[in-house]
Amino acid sequence: MEADALPTTAGGDEEAAPKQDDEQHDEERIKRTKAEMREVREENERLKKRLDETMKNYETLKRQVHQMGQIRAAKKSTQTSAIGIRNDEVEEMDQMVSLTLGRRLFSNISSPTKSDPQNVGFLGLPAPPTGEDEVSRQNPPKKPRVSVRARCDAPLVQMNDGCQWRKYGQKTAKGNPCPRAYYRCTGAPSCPVRKQVQRSVDDISILITTYEGTHNHPLPVSAMAMASTTSAAASMLLSGPSSFATAAADLHGLNSYLSNNTNSKGFYLPNSSMLSSSLNHPTITLDLTSNSPSANYPPKFPLDFGSSQYSFMPWNNSNSGYGYGNASQAGHQQFSKSSTPPPPLSSPLPDTIAAATKVITSDPNFHSALAAALSSIIGGGNGSKTAPPMASYVEEPQGNVCASSLSSQQGSMGFEAAKSLSCSTSKSPSSSPGDSRENGK
DNA sequence: CGGATTTGACCAGCGC
DNA sequence: GCGCTGGTCAAATCCG
Ligand SMILES: [Zn+2]
Numbered sequence: 001m002e003a004d005a006l007p008t009t010a011g012g013d014e015e016a017a018p019k020q021d022d023e024q025h026d027e028e029r030i031k032r033t034k035a036e037m038r039e040v041r042e043e044n045e046r047l048k049k050r051l052d053e054t055m056k057n058y059e060t061l062k063r064q065v066h067q068m069g070q071i072r073a074a075k076k077s078t079q080t081s082a083i084g085i086r087n088d089e090v091e092e093m094d095q096m097v098s099l100t101l102g103r104r105l106f107s108n109i110s111s112p113t114k115s116d117p118q119n120v121g122f123l124g125l126p127a128p129p130t131g132e133d134e135v136s137r138q139n140p141p142k143k144p145r146v147s148v149r150a151r152c153d154a155p156l157v158q159m160n161d162g163c164q165w166r167k168y169g170q171k172t173a174k175g176n177p178c179p180r181a182y183y184r185c186t187g188a189p190s191c192p193v194r195k196q197v198q199r200s201v202d203d204i205s206i207l208i209t210t211y212e213g214t215h216n217h218p219l220p221v222s223a224m225a226m227a228s229t230t231s232a233a234a235s236m237l238l239s240g241p242s243s244f245a246t247a248a249a250d251l252h253g254l255n256s257y258l259s260n261n262t263n264s265k266g267f268y269l270p271n272s273s274m275l276s277s278s279l280n281h282p283t284i285t286l287d288l289t290s291n292s293p294s295a296n297y298p299p300k301f302p303l304d305f306g307s308s309q310y311s312f313m314p315w316n317n318s319n320s321g322y323g324y325g326n327a328s329q330a331g332h333q334q335f336s337k338s339s340t341p342p343p344p345l346s347s348p349l350p351d352t353i354a355a356a357t358k359v360i361t362s363d364p365n366f367h368s369a370l371a372a373a374l375s376s377i378i379g380g381g382n383g384s385k386t387a388p389p390m391a392s393y394v395e396e397p398q399g400n401v402c403a404s405s406l407s408s409q410q411g412s413m414g415f416e417a418a419k420s421l422s423c424s425t426s427k428s429p430s431s432s433p434g435d436s437r438e439n440g441k
Numbered sequence: 442c443g444g445a446t447t448t449g450a451c452c453a454g455c456g457c
Numbered sequence: 458g459c460g461c462t463g464g465t466c467a468a469a470t471c472c473g
Contacts, residue, residue, distance in 0.1 A: 167446055169465060182464070186445095196464090447470070457459085 145283040146230040147210035149200070162223025163187045163215070165195060176201045188217035210283070229286065 165183035172179040178199040185193040193213040200206035211230045219227055 166444090168467095170447075171463070174462070180463090194464095443473095445470100445472080447468100449466105449468090451466075452464085454463090455461085457461105 145210050145212045147208055147283055147285045148226075148229070149206060149208050149285055149287045151206055162220045162226065163193075173198065185213075185215060187215060187219065187223075191215055191217055 164186040166186045167181055168184050169182040170179050171182075176198065178201075180196055180198040183195045183197065185191040185195075187193075191213075193211065193215050195209055195211045197207055197209050200208055211226075214231075215223075215227065
C-alpha cells in the first residue's frame with residue numbers, strides 16, 4: 001500500500017540535486033518497492049496457506065464438535081464425573097475429561113435428541129446454509145454471552161474483531177462511573193450480534209467487551225480471531241460442562257498461541273476464563289488481563305494439572321475496596337472475593353451453576369485451528385498492518401488511560417469510544433441513584 | 442448528502 | 458403497583 005511515499009531516506013536536497021540523483025533515487029525506490037512487493041506477495045501467499053489451513057481445521061473442528069456432542073450425550077448417561085486425566089493422551093478428542101463441580105449446567109441440553117447434530121452456530125464463521133443456525137436454537141430467552149476482559153492494549157482488543165460496529169446506545173451502569181456502550185454489528189443488515197463495552201470498575205485500563213449472538217454473514221479474516229474465540233466460548237457455554245472443557249482447551253490454545261507467537265511485541269496473556277451465569281444469561285468471561293501483580297493470579301487452584309495451566313476462577317483479582325461489593329448487579333455471579341478462593345463447588349448458588357473444569361488434552365486440531373486463525377491475524381496483521389492511526393494518540397483530557405481501545409478499524413470509532421467510555425472524573429458519582437444515570441430518566 | 446454517533450425517551454423485567 | 462435498572466429506539470446532531 002502506498003509504498004512509503006514518505007521521503008524517509010531522501011536526504012532533503014532533492015530539489016537542488018541534479019537529475020542523476022533523482023534517477024538514482026527513483027531506481028532505489030523502485031528497488032525497494034519491488035522488494036516490498038515481493039514481501040507482500042510472500043505474505044499473501046503465507047496468509048493464503050494459513051487461511052486454507054484454517055478452513056481445513058475448521059472443518060475438522062466442526063466435525064469434532066459434532067462428534068463431541070454425541071459423545072457427551074452418551075457419556076453423560078454413563079458416568080458423571082469422569083477422571084483419568086492424562087497429559088499425553090492423543091488424537092481423539094473424547095479423551096478430554098471434565099470435572100464438573102456443582103450442578104450440571106444445562107441439565108437438559110440435548111435431552112430430546114441426544115444424537116442431534118448440534119449445529120453449533122459459530123460466531124463469525126459464516127453459518128452453514130443449513131438454514132436454522134444461529135443461537136436461536138436455544139430456549140427462547142437464554143442468550144449466551146461471551147465477555148472478554150482485556151487490557152486496552154491487549155492484542156485482541158487492538159486488532160479488534162474486524163467487524164464494523166455501530167453504536168446504538170450508551171448508559172452508565174450503577175456502580176460504575178464509566179458508561180457502558182452498546183454496539184451492533186453492521187456487517188450485515190440482519191446480523192444479530194451485539195456487543196457492549198465497558199471499563200472495569202477497579203481498573204479503568206481494562207475493557208470488558210461482551211459479545212452476544214452469532215454472525216450470520218462472512219467475516220473478514222481479521223474477524224476470525226475474535227469470532228473463533230467467542231464461538232469457542234459460546235459453544236462451551238451452549239453445550240454443558242464436558243464440552244466446556246474442550247472448548248476451554250480451545251481457548252487455551254488461543255491464548256497460549258497469542259502469548260507464544262507474538263512475534264513483534266511481548267504480549268502477555270495469562271489466560272483464565274470463568275463461567276458465570278445470571279439467571280438466564282450464561283456468561284463466560286475470558287480474562288486476557290495481565291494481572292501484573294502476581295498477587296492473586298497464579299493458578300493456585302486445586303485442580304491444576306501441570307501441562308495445561310489455566311484455571312476457571314472467579315474474577316476476584318484486584319480486590320480494591322471500591323464500591324464493588326454490591327455491584328452484583330447484572331448477571332455475573334462472582335463467588336469468592338477476598339482470600340480463599342473457594343472452589344466453585346462450595347458455591348451455595350441454588351440455580352446458578354459454577355462449573356470448574358480442567359482439561360489436559362490439548363487437542364492438536366483445536367489448537368492448530370485457533371492458532372491458524374490467529375496467526376493469520378497476528379502474523380499477517382503486523383506485517384503490513386494498518387497501524388491503527390489513533391493507537392498512538394493519548395487522550396489527555398480526563399486522564400484517559402488508554403486510547404487505543406476498540407475498533408482500530410477504519411475509524412468507525414477509534415479512541416472516541418475510549419474517550420467516551422473513560423470514567424468521567426469531573427462528574428461526581430456521588431449523586432444519588434436517581435441521577436447517576438447519564439441519560440436515563 | 443449519507444452514514445455514524447449522541448442522547449433523551451421509552452420499554453420491559455425484576456425486586457420490594 | 459411502583460420504582461429502579463438494563464437495554465433499545467430514534468430524533469437530533471455531527472462529520473467526512
Ligand atoms: Zn455480524
